[in-house]
Amino acid sequence: MLIEISKNEDLCNELKFNSNKALAQAITFFAAGFETTSATISFTLYELCLQPQIQERLREEIKDSIKQHNGITYDGLQKMKYLEMCIYETLRKYPVLPFLDRKCNEDYKLPGTDFIVEKGMPVLIPMMGLHYDEHYFPKPEVYDPERFSDKNIYNEKGLNYLPFGEGPRICIGERFGMLGVKVGLTHILSEFVLERIPETPVPIKFASKSLLLQSTVGLPIGFRKL
Template identity: 65%
Template structure:
């Protein structure tokens, strides 16, 4: 899900040394601001076939996936990687387990498919939220 809906659609960095872009005459000087379009990378068919499909199996073979390059970077990478990655993932997993153990989630007629994003938001967010129907799971006594 973080591939399709990363919290931030881009990362910003600064060149820490002069860098010549391979195959071009373009040189990024030290100190040049660089914007990394994470959403663009995550939806690029060259790296993720059928990018509009939710397919968790594409991440099954972590070794070969990680060897292919830095195309999946929802928390950034390197010295400026998000320090809250582990905490955020743990919180999301605990919350999800709590919800799906007590409720069945269903789309409503108001649930947008596909999601449309708020273009002026700094973080990636849906224009209308994510309307869902929560049906409580009623467990019968044993």
């Protein structure tokens, strides 16, 4: 898409688009997806090592998919419902970015208050606050993939589940990131059993000076070959 834009001289002039901007978009796309993808995989493995029943159910789905599709395939990954449910629950409990930052485009009066968000004002949206709100997610401390048996239910009456953001600034790499997480988890769970070890932190203490959500001691987990 970026290459096609670069071939359109009129559009390039209109958007002030050049090769440096094209390169910057490509680099950002991959850089932004590196830590976010690895963190989501890590937090999912952490929860699965603490929840052997969930881990085994997911492994059975993975084994069935590999058998049906003769390996790990794109079509097979897309059809694994429980795998997706586990990832969505991980992103609820451990959103990689604890908050979203936006800038207000026009004056907006918050309903039910006298407060006006002025045009140009920076706005921070606390995803951790939303994702742990008992009104939307009962028993938020519990890792329960069944919450997402219908993944869209939580945003029917407003936006309260925002792991990838939403609207015009939604994460451009959502599908790319989800695919990477699915591939990683599928390879690992098809070959290893995850086990809690003495060094596994329970509960996790989050680093207070990190832009991304991180454990202060990492996520030590035991791996046992199947």
